[in-house]
Amino acid sequence: xxxxxxxxxxxxxxKLNRVSYETLRGAQSIAxxxxxxxxxxxxxxxxxxxxxxxxxxKSKVAKVYALDSATCVNYTPDAYAAALKQFITDKKPxxxxxxxxxxxxxxxxxxxxxxxxxLISDATGYRxxxxxxxxxxxxxxxxxxxxxxFAGESPFFATFQTGAFRGDQVENxxxxxxxxxxxxxxxxxxxRNKPLDIFKEAKQxxxxxxxxxxxxxxxGIKEQKNIELVQQLATALGGVIAASRPICDSGWLxxxxxxxSSGQTVAPKLYLALGISGAIQHIVGMKGARSIIAINxxxxxxxxxxxxxxxxxxxxxxxxxLIEEVKKAKGA
Amino acid sequence: xxxxxCMKQVPQKDAPLKLNETGTWIREDVSYEVNEPDAYALEEAxxxxxxxxxxxVVITAGPARSQQVLREGLAKGADSAIxxxxxxxVGLDAFNTAKAFAAAIKEENFDLxxxxxxxxxxxxxxxxxxxxxxxxxxxxxxIMQIDKQDGGIKVKRELEAGFFQHxxxxxxxxxxxxSGINKLRYATLIGIxxxxxxxxxxxxxxxxxxxxxxxxxxxxxxxxxxxTKKTEMLxxxxxxxxxxxxxxxxxxxxxx
Numbered sequence: 001x002x003x004x005x006x007x008x009x010x011x012x013x014x015k016l017n018r019v020s021y022e023t024l025r026g027a028q029s030i031a032x033x034x035x036x037x038x039x040x041x042x043x044x045x046x047x048x049x050x051x052x053x054x055x056x057x058k059s060k061v062a063k064v065y066a067l068d069s070a071t072c073v074n075y076t077p078d079a080y081a082a083a084l085k086q087f088i089t090d091k092k093p094x095x096x097x098x099x100x101x102x103x104x105x106x107x108x109x110x111x112x113x114x115x116x117x118x119l120i121s122d123a124t125g126y127r128x129x130x131x132x133x134x135x136x137x138x139x140x141x142x143x144x145x146x147x148x149x150f151a152g153e154s155p156f157f158a159t160f161q162t163g164a165f166r167g168d169q170v171e172n173x174x175x176x177x178x179x180x181x182x183x184x185x186x187x188x189x190x191x192r193n194k195p196l197d198i199f200k201e202a203k204q205x206x207x208x209x210x211x212x213x214x215x216x217x218x219x220g221i222k223e224q225k226n227i228e229l230v231q232q233l234a235t236a237l238g239g240v241i242a243a244s245r246p247i248c249d250s251g252w253l254x255x256x257x258x259x260x261s262s263g264q265t266v267a268p269k270l271y272l273a274l275g276i277s278g279a280i281q282h283i284v285g286m287k288g289a290r291s292i293i294a295i296n297x298x299x300x301x302x303x304x305x306x307x308x309x310x311x312x313x314x315x316x317x318x319x320x321x322l323i324e325e326v327k328k329a330k331g332a
Numbered sequence: 333x334x335x336x337x338c339m340k341q342v343p344q345k346d347a348p349l350k351l352n353e354t355g356t357w358i359r360e361d362v363s364y365e366v367n368e369p370d371a372y373a374l375e376e377a378x379x380x381x382x383x384x385x386x387x388x389v390v391i392t393a394g395p396a397r398s399q400q401v402l403r404e405g406l407a408k409g410a411d412s413a414i415x416x417x418x419x420x421x422v423g424l425d426a427f428n429t430a431k432a433f434a435a436a437i438k439e440e441n442f443d444l445x446x447x448x449x450x451x452x453x454x455x456x457x458x459x460x461x462x463x464x465x466x467x468x469x470x471x472x473x474x475i476m477q478i479d480k481q482d483g484g485i486k487v488k489r490e491l492e493a494g495f496f497q498h499x500x501x502x503x504x505x506x507x508x509x510x511s512g513i514n515k516l517r518y519a520t521l522i523g524i525x526x527x528x529x530x531x532x533x534x535x536x537x538x539x540x541x542x543x544x545x546x547x548x549x550x551x552x553x554x555x556x557x558x559x560t561k562k563t564e565m566l567x568x569x570x571x572x573x574x575x576x577x578x579x580x581x582x583x584x585x586x587x588x
Contacts, residue, residue, distance in 0.1 A: 077461075077470075077471065077472075078470065081465075101492065102473070102474060102490070102491055102492050103491075105457050105461075105473060105474075106461070106472070106473045106474075106489075107461075108461075109426070109457075109458040109461035109462045109465070110461050110462070110464065110465045110471070112427075113427060113430075113461075113462045113465040113466065114465055117548065118425060118426075118427055118547075118548035118549045119426075119458060120549055121456050121457060121458055122455060122456075122457070129552075134552065137455075138455065138557070139453065139454060139455060139554065140343065140349060140358070140452070140453055141345070141452055141455070142557070143349055143556075144349070144351075144358075144554050144555060144556060144557065145554070145555055145556070145557040145558075146551050146552075146553065146554050146555075147551070147552040147553045147555075148549055148550065148551055148552065149549065149550050149552050150548065150549055150550075151546060151547060151548050151549060151550045152546070152548035192470035192501060192502055193470050193472060193499050193500070193501045194499065194500040194501065195497060195498075195499050196486075196497065196498035196499060196500060197497065197498055198491065198495055198496070198497045199495070199496055199497070199498075200494055200495055200496070201494065201496065212587070213587055219345075237581075237587065237588075239587075245511065245512065246511070248512065249511050249512030251515075255494075256494075261492065262474075262490060262492070262510075263494070264493070264494070265493075269585065269586075269587055270581070270585050270587045277345070277346075280455070290585075291584075291585045293577070293580075293585075298346055300348065302557075304563055305557060305559055305560070305561065305563075306560070306561055307561070307563045308561065308563065308564065309563065309564050309565075309566060309577070309580060310563045310564070310565045310566070311565070311566045311567075311573055311577070312565065312567075313570070313573065314570075317570040318570045318573055318574060320570075321570050321571045321573075321574035322573075322574040322577060322578070324574070325574045325575055325577070325578040326578055326581070326588065328578075329578050329581075329582060329588050330588060
């Protein structure tokens with residue numbers, strides 16, 4: 001039987017999560033290199049599944065499956081894992097790819113375990129090494145990359161990190177791919193969690209996504225009282241202050257100042273990172289900035305991997321004269 | 333409630349790491365600390381115990397050095413500890429680590445198992461969910477709040493982009509805990525003293541080996557990531573750097 005790659009796109013609250021196109025783009029590259037057939041699937045309940053399947057069918061894929069299970073109307077890990085287990089057991093794809101979203105993180109390890117298979121999670125890319133397919137992932141908070149291979153039998157499962165591929169570079173098909181509706185039967189009795197309301201905490205007061213200049217602060221600031229120094233620089237530059245997760249976890253800045261996978265995703269003209277090491281979860285939220293400047297005392301901090309301008313040094317020594325120089329330049 | 337907290341010892345955040353001779357792992361002669369999300373998981377377990385009574389047990393898998401995370405857990409208030417002690421545990425994938433934990437606790441009756449949402453070394457974000465599936469328990473991930481209620485718990489899951497969701501679930505269950513769910517406590521001197529007399533059960537690799545399988549994924553090679561961007565490094569005295577930087581902000585970044 002021919003090898004097949006199956007991309008499971010993400011549907012949330014009846015909408016296609018656009019990050020699915022990044023995974024689809026990665027899968028198209030793998031399909032081109034291996035000659036494997038590329039198929040996609042979307043899981044949910046009702047008409048919305050067909051609509052999303054039709055949208056995906058415009059991309060260059062051999063087929064799209066609209067997987068419909070009444071018990072998948074609201075997301076639960078039990079229903080999603082059981083439904084996909086049925087489908088994958090039946091179709092036997094060689095490789096299953098998904099985006100590394102919070103939803104996928106919630107059910108994919110359960111799915112692979114129930115199939116007695118493994119998941120290479122949060123990959124940033126892939127490589128063909130002879131017949132072997134290698135997935136590249138970050139380790140030790142991005143300080144190292146690892147080439148990881150599958151040792152057991154297919155199906156192989158991997159998830160791709162947000163930003164690993166360009167979603168806007170998905171190839172379209174010459175004609176719409178066929179869409180096949182598949183009814184899956186997951187009994188309601190198999191679902192143990194009861195999902196309730198989805199909500200936002202108190203209204204987000206700060207919309208960092210609109211900011212042109214962001215001065216962002218991380219652990220390197222050491223103490224809450226030092227935040228004031230960063231605020232002074234932000235004010236001098238006419239920008240806004242933001243932070244990495246640990247700063248907001250400590251309550252030094254409110255949660256609506258957080259940039260990263262669990263906070264806001266920003267793309268300012270200037271992102272000035274002070275004392276931020278550059279953990280993956282932070283980088284996914286700011287790597288779209290036009291210009292990234294990083295000041296960090298650790299020359300091996302991963303933030304320097306993506307910085308346009310880097311300064312290895314003590315931010316407490318550099319920021320005060322920087323504020324003065326900025327004020328001078330602005331006054332001139 | 334009887335709560336198990338899975339903890340991991342990882343290299344300290346700013347420890348300089350070096351590759352081992354085969355280029356498949358780091359050299360082990362570095363400083364270690366508790367994986368940060370696991371510290372929040374422990375704190376949450378202690379708070380639940382303070383509210384509802386019960387017992388907190390900490391567990392880890394790793395060589396002798398990793399006993400330190402259990403000692404810290406006991407000093408902060410955990411009642412007992414389980415150490416799967418063998419250097420071989422470091423190389424297990426998430427599936428096998430979860431299998432080893434499940435084998436080590438098969439005689440115990442926990443209501444809840446907590447893990448941190450992911451580790452700072454591998455970063456799989458899988459062990460907790462895999463463990464739930466092996467135990468046959470429900471799970472929820474990236475948890476920011478836990479409230480006990482009749483017949484189970486209500487948890488607050490963090491979703492992406494600032495959204496949250498409440499989920500009702502029965503017990504026993506596995507939860508992966510998000511950093512920042514609470515404020516961490518420090519161990520007290522009395523706590524550190526008392527920890528020395530608290531029970532610590534050791535489990536050898538031989539005792540759980542029959543439950544493990546071959547790793548289904550293999551790290552072929554570990555390496556310093558290739559830079560995708562050309563970074564211009566500025567050097568000099570702080571005053572010189574400030575001047576250079578402002579020039580760049582004016583002429584290249586054009587924000588001044």
